[in-house]
Amino acid sequence: MRTARPREFVNLTEKVREVVRASGVVDGLVLVSSMHITSAVFVNDNESGLLHDIEAWAERLAPRGDYEHHRTGESNGDAHLKNLLLGHQVVLPVSRGDLDLGPWEQIFYGEFDGQRPKRVIVKVVGDGGSRLELGVDGGVPGPSRPR
Amino acid sequence: MRTARPREFVNLTEKVREVVRASGVVDGLVLVSSMHITSAVFVNDNESGLLHDIEAWAERLAPRGDYEHHRTGESNGDAHLKNLLLGHQVVLPVSRGDLDLGPWEQIFYGEFDGQRPKRVIVKVVGDGGSRLELGVDGGVPGPSRPR
Amino acid sequence: MRTARPREFVNLTEKVREVVRASGVVDGLVLVSSMHITSAVFVNDNESGLLHDIEAWAERLAPRGDYEHHRTGESNGDAHLKNLLLGHQVVLPVSRGDLDLGPWEQIFYGEFDGQRPKRVIVKVVGDGGSRLELGVDGGVPGPSRPR
Numbered sequence: 120m121r122t123a124r125p126r127e128f129v130n131l132t133e134k135v136r137e138v139v140r141a142s143g144v145v146d147g148l149v150l151v152s153s154m155h156i157t158s159a160v161f162v163n164d165n166e167s168g169l170l171h172d173i174e175a176w177a178e179r180l181a182p183r184g185d186y187e188h189h190r191t192g193e194s195n196g197d198a199h200l201k202n203l204l205l206g207h208q209v210v211l212p213v214s215r216g217d218l219d220l221g222p223w224e225q226i227f228y229g230e231f232d233g234q235r236p237k238r239v240i241v242k243v244v245g246d247g248g249s250r251l252e253l254g255v256d257g258g259v260p261g262p263s264r265p266r
Numbered sequence: 267m268r269t270a271r272p273r274e275f276v277n278l279t280e281k282v283r284e285v286v287r288a289s290g291v292v293d294g295l296v297l298v299s300s301m302h303i304t305s306a307v308f309v310n311d312n313e314s315g316l317l318h319d320i321e322a323w324a325e326r327l328a329p330r331g332d333y334e335h336h337r338t339g340e341s342n343g344d345a346h347l348k349n350l351l352l353g354h355q356v357v358l359p360v361s362r363g364d365l366d367l368g369p370w371e372q373i374f375y376g377e378f379d380g381q382r383p384k385r386v387i388v389k390v391v392g393d394g395g396s397r398l399e400l401g402v403d404g405g406v407p408g409p410s411r412p413r
Numbered sequence: 414m415r416t417a418r419p420r421e422f423v424n425l426t427e428k429v430r431e432v433v434r435a436s437g438v439v440d441g442l443v444l445v446s447s448m449h450i451t452s453a454v455f456v457n458d459n460e461s462g463l464l465h466d467i468e469a470w471a472e473r474l475a476p477r478g479d480y481e482h483h484r485t486g487e488s489n490g491d492a493h494l495k496n497l498l499l500g501h502q503v504v505l506p507v508s509r510g511d512l513d514l515g516p517w518e519q520i521f522y523g524e525f526d527g528q529r530p531k532r533v534i535v536k537v538v539g540d541g542g543s544r545l546e547l548g549v550d551g552g553v554p555g556p557s558r559p560r
Contacts, residue, residue: 147391148297148357150442150504154515156457162354163303168334169346176347180327180474187462199463200470203499205350207456210297210357210442210504212389221301221385238515242506244441244539245391294538295444295504309501310450315481316493323494327474352497357444357504359536368448368532392538 122233128170129228131160131239135211136218138241145216147245152208154240157198157232159205165225177201177229198231205229213245269380275317276375278307278386282358283365285388292363294392299355301387304345304379306352312372324348324376345378352376360392416527422464423522425454425533429505430512432535439510441539446502448534451492451526453499459519471495471523492525499523507539 122129131151139149153160163173178197181204186196209226212219228239269276278298286296300307310320325344328351333343356373359366375386416423425445433443447454457467472491475498480490503520506513522533 148295148389148442150506152504152506154518156515156517161350163346163350164335166335166338168337169343172333172335172343173347173350176328176350181470186466188458188460188466190462191460196463196466199457200467203455203457203467203470206353206500208504210299210355212297212299212387214389219387219389221303223303224301240506240513242442242508242513295442295536308497310493310497311482313482313485315484316490319480319482319490320494320497323475323497353500357446357502359444359446359534361536366534366536368450370450371448 120228120237120239121235122230122237125230125233126174127230127233128174129230130165131226131228132218132220135226135241139213139218139243140216142243143216144213144243144245147213147243149211149213149218150208150240150242151211151226152240152242153202153228154238156202156207157195158237159202159229159231160208160239161205161227161229162209162211162224163227164223170227173205177204180204195232201229201231213243267375267384267386268382269377269384272377272380273321274377274380275321276377277312278373278375279365279367282373282388286360286365286390287363289390290363291360291390291392294360294390296358296360296365297355297387297389298358298373299387299389300349300375301385303349303354304342305384306349306376306378307355307386308352308374308376309356309358309371310374311370317374320352324351327351342379348376348378360390414522414531414533415529416524416531419524419527420468421524421527422468423524424459425520425522426512426514429520429535433507433512433537434510436537437510437541438507438537438539439541441507441537441541443505443507443512444502444534444536445505445520446534446536447496447522448532450496450501451489452531453496453523453525454502454533455499455521455523456503456505456518457521458517467499471498474498489526495523495525507537510541
């Protein structure tokens with residue numbers, strides 16, 4: 120993933136749903152986690168006004184500015200703090216082979232230091248299709264791991 | 267769940283413990299997650315003064331006020347931010363068939379836009395009782411999913 | 414764990430990696446969670462300036478001060494809030510039998526009320542080595558649980 124703008128929210132819900140369905144897990148958990156510490160993964164409502172509110176709120180509580188981290192040559196100290204404020208990851212339930220969300224829950228990637236390649240990991244664990252093979256071939260039926 | 271007041275903290279620990287014991291999972295994880303984005307799930311101490319401190323702190327950092335989200339007719343923008351501040355969910359360890367908490371860890375539901383029906387999902391995954399059936403009947407032994 | 418100072422960040426990454434490798438889980442999740450509510454577990458970059466920034470930021474948003482909780486004789490109200498701000502726990506992916514982190518992701522324990530014994534729980538779930546024993550002896554092959 121490479122966002123066009125330095126700061127951008129990307130709705131991951133449909134991609135995560137596809138991964139869950141493809142995994143064959145019927146009942147379990149799915150982890151959606153940033154692999155970077157200058158972006159966040161969080162659950163909230165897909166309403167554009169609210170997403171602006173979230174961005175403004177994160178800027179108010181973890182503003183751009185001068186940080187000790189910048190002595191290393193970096194300029195993204197605020198992005199590290201926004202990751203901590205909004206959250207590095209979410210874990211969501213998988214039921215009946217599908218993502219089991221409430222009516223308004225959507226999964227967002229929040230980029231705060233973008234315009235370069237970033238990865239989100241989606242990992243499904245639990246009981247189900249692939250697990251039924253376990254006793255048969257003794258193989259390792261680990262769920263798929265798209266990034 | 268339907269809280270009597272618009273803002274209220276509910277201790278979920280005993281309910282989660284019952285679900286863990288009923289699941290038959292001996293060793294694993296339990297996810298406790300809000301299915302709404304205007305309420306939080308978090309771990310802290312069950313001390314009434316502290317719970318007041320947490321509520322006051324959340325109000326200070328994510329105050330009621332005017333948000334872009336309110337253009338949709340909603341008035342709960344602050345509740346969405348309080349969800350992000352306190353956390354949408356927790357994952358806790360299951361050991362020896364029981365919830366494996368430290369001495370002061372308690373699980374709370376934090377409602378910030380209540381007086382209407384809300385749901386919390388509790389999902390147990392791991393090895394144990396139900397899993398022992400796996401090779402026998404080939405069924406899908408998924409843990410129970412009370413809400 | 415017992416930190417030398419009241420406030421201290423401890424890098425847990427190598428310890429967690431050892432637990433993951435010893436668990437025999439090939440593909441799954443690992444939970445790293447504080448068993449206390451006055452310390453945090455979070456993912457960020459292992460850069461000393463940034464760690465100072467994080468500590469200063471947490472102090473700014475959840476300062477030491479007078480809290481209702483202190484009526485119980487405690488003086489650590491701010492530590493409870495810092496736990497909520499930085500997070501109680503993280504869940505990380507396990508792939509090919511190892512911790513599956515991005516290039517800069519490191520796991521930290523953040524102590525805010527130290528100089529006394531504290532525990533962190535590391536719990537691995539998923540498919541893999543130990544799981545292959547399941548059908549053989551009917552035992553409970555739960556992953557190891559160092560604290």
